[in-house]
Amino acid sequence: MEIPLQITGHNIELTEAIETEIRRKAEKLDKFYDRIMRCRIVVESPHRRHHKGKLYNLNIYITVPGTELIVKREPHEDLYVAIRDSFSAARRKLEDFTRRKRGDVKHHEEATHARISTLFPEEGYGFMTTPENREIYFHEHSILNCNFENLKVGMEVRFVEEKGEKGPQASTVTVI
Numbered sequence: 001m002e003i004p005l006q007i008t009g010h011n012i013e014l015t016e017a018i019e020t021e022i023r024r025k026a027e028k029l030d031k032f033y034d035r036i037m038r039c040r041i042v043v044e045s046p047h048r049r050h051h052k053g054k055l056y057n058l059n060i061y062i063t064v065p066g067t068e069l070i071v072k073r074e075p076h077e078d079l080y081v082a083i084r085d086s087f088s089a090a091r092r093k094l095e096d097f098t099r100r101k102r103g104d105v106k107h108h109e110e111a112t113h114a115r116i117s118t119l120f121p122e123e124g125y126g127f128m129t130t131p132e133n134r135e136i137y138f139h140e141h142s143i144l145n146c147n148f149e150n151l152k153v154g155m156e157v158r159f160v161e162e163k164g165e166k167g168p169q170a171s172t173v174t175v176i
Contacts, residue, residue, distance in 0.1 A: 003038040003063075010044035012056070018043070018079065022058075025087040029062070032094040038063040046075060053077055058086040062094070069093045113176075116155045124148060128157060128170065136161060138170040146175040 005026050007019055026039055040061040045054055055075035062069040071090045076082040114128035114136060124140040136159065140148035159170035 002036075006038075006040040008040070008042050010042060012043055012045040014043060018083075021080065021083055025083065029087070029090060029094060032091050033064060033098050036062055036064055036094075043079075056082040058082045060086055060090045062090060064094075064097060067097075069097060112159060112161060114157055114159060116151055116153055116157060119151055119153060121149065126151065128159065128173075134168065136168050136170050137164060137166070138173050142170050142173050144172055144174045151175070 005023060007014065007022055022041055022043070026041065029039065030036060038061075040063075042057075042059045042061075044057045044059070046057060055077060056079040057075045058073065058079075060069075060071040062071075069090070071086050071093060073082065073086050073089060076085065112130060114130045117127050117129040117135065119126040126138055127135050128138060129135055138159065142159075143151070156176045157173050158176060159173045161168050162171045163169075
């Protein structure tokens with residue numbers, strides 16, 4: 001961290017043991033993203049629900065290049081559990097942030113359009129032709145929103161292509 005860790009207590013006296021635990025967990029955050037500029041932690045004991053005993057909040061504000069990640073969790077009766085849960089959430093936020101920065105975000109295959117060009121109802125398969133004039137095989141089990149018997153040559157469909165044993169085939173076919 002470029003700026004030293006800042007720990008603040010609201011309505012609570014922070015003991016040395018609590019501060020040590022928070023510092024130990026905060027140091028581990030650098031393993032998940034090494035460009036943390038600042039980390040500010042606010043430990044508070046809200047005055048609500050006196051009949052249930054004391055509750056503890058631990059809010060974490062992490063400044064990284066371009067944004068601030070904020071972790072706010074529900075209050076907990078055990079301060080050490082609140083610390084553990086908040087730092088676990090902070091770790092997950094940093095991991096997600098790192099994945100987004102690297103571009104490791106899942107990209108779903110986009111469905112392509114085609115028209116049914118040939119049907120073999122007795123055998124349970126057919127072919128479709130893409131706008132680029134490629135022929136794609138499909139099986140009756142790959143049809144999602146229609147019965148195979150109701151298909152007609154010329155119907156427009158969306159499909160997801162995959163490699164088959166004998167060439168390209170559609171893994172899922174949706175009639176438009």
